[in-house]
Amino acid sequence: xxxxxxxxxxxxxxxxxxxxxxxxxxxxxxxxxxxxxxxxxxxxxxxxxxxxxxxxxxxxxxxxxxxxxxxxxxxxxxxxxxxxxxxxxxxxxxxxxxxxxxxxxxxxxxxxxxxxxxxxxxxxxxxxxxxxxxxxxxxxxxxxxxxxxxxxxxxxxxxxxxxxxxxxx
Numbered sequence: 001x002x003x004x005x006x007x008x009x010x011x012x013x014x015x016x017x018x019x020x021x022x023x024x025x026x027x028x029x030x031x032x033x034x035x036x037x038x039x040x041x042x043x044x045x046x047x048x049x050x051x052x053x054x055x056x057x058x059x060x061x062x063x064x065x066x067x068x069x070x071x072x073x074x075x076x077x078x079x080x081x082x083x084x085x086x087x088x089x090x091x092x093x094x095x096x097x098x099x100x101x102x103x104x105x106x107x108x109x110x111x112x113x114x115x116x117x118x119x120x121x122x123x124x125x126x127x128x129x130x131x132x133x134x135x136x137x138x139x140x141x142x143x144x145x146x147x148x149x150x151x152x153x154x155x156x157x158x159x160x161x162x163x164x165x166x167x168x169x
Contacts, residue, residue, distance in 0.1 A: 004078060007057050007127040014053050021065045021145065023056040028131075035136050041068045041113075047137030056081055057127045062119040063167045064146035067138065071117075072110040073097050074131040079123035080105050081130065084161060086116040090154045092161075096122070097130060116146050116154075118165035 005013070016024035031048040038046060046069075053076075056062060064086075073083065080098020087093075097119075098105035111117045121128040148166040152159045 004126075007055070010055060010077070010127070010129060014055075016053060016055055019054070019062075020143075022062045023054055023060045025052045025054045027052050031137060038136060042136065042142065044139075044141075046139055049133060049135040050137035051131055051133040052138075053129065054132050055127055055129045056119060056121045058121065058124055060121070061165055062117075064116045064118040064151060064162065064165050066114055066116045066144055066146070067134065068113055068142040069134045069136050069138065070110055070113050071138075072108055072133045074108045074133065075099060075105070075128075076131060077129040079121050079126035079128055081119045081121050081128040083109060083111070083117060083119045084158075084165060085111060086151065086155045086158065086162075087112065088114050092155050092158045098122075098128070116151060120165075 011024055014026055016026045019025040027050060029051040033048045034045040035048055036045050075097050080096045080100065083095050083097055085093050095109050096105045097109050101107060146166050148163050151162050151166065
């Protein structure tokens with residue numbers, strides 16, 4: 001069996017760039033077709049769907065953020081990651097997305113629209129390479145980074161986790 005390529009070689013081979021929420025990404029698909037009739041939470045049109053490669057390295061965090069569409073994460077390569085989620089009603093959950101399905105990892109998981117979510121590779125010496133598919137398609141005007149002071153009142157039992165996964169001002 002071939003060894004897993006290094007983080008730097010994957011970033012280089014796939015042409016990944018730094019992402020504002022943390023980690024590295026590259027958009028690999030954007031539908032040419034546009035949706036014109038959308039729920040009120042959207043302004044303007046959106047592509048039917050988009051997808052990216054997304055890599056979280058040994059020191060990276062995907063900080064708490066939310067988008068206005070559902071987002072499906074697909075595991076590709078490396079170590080599992082933990083995806084933390086806080087829904088609109090303040091319910092916290094965590095799912096491991098990774099290769100070890102016999103130990104509870106899932107190969108894909110969908111974060112519902114408007115849920116706050118954050119992630120981190122569980123192997124401090126490794127990385128996680130996933131794909132993220134968004135429908136209706138991703139647009140940065142639908143993206144919001146969380147402030148701990150705004151998110152903690154929604155789920156105060158997870159204050160320590162929220163502090164750890166929110167960007168510091």
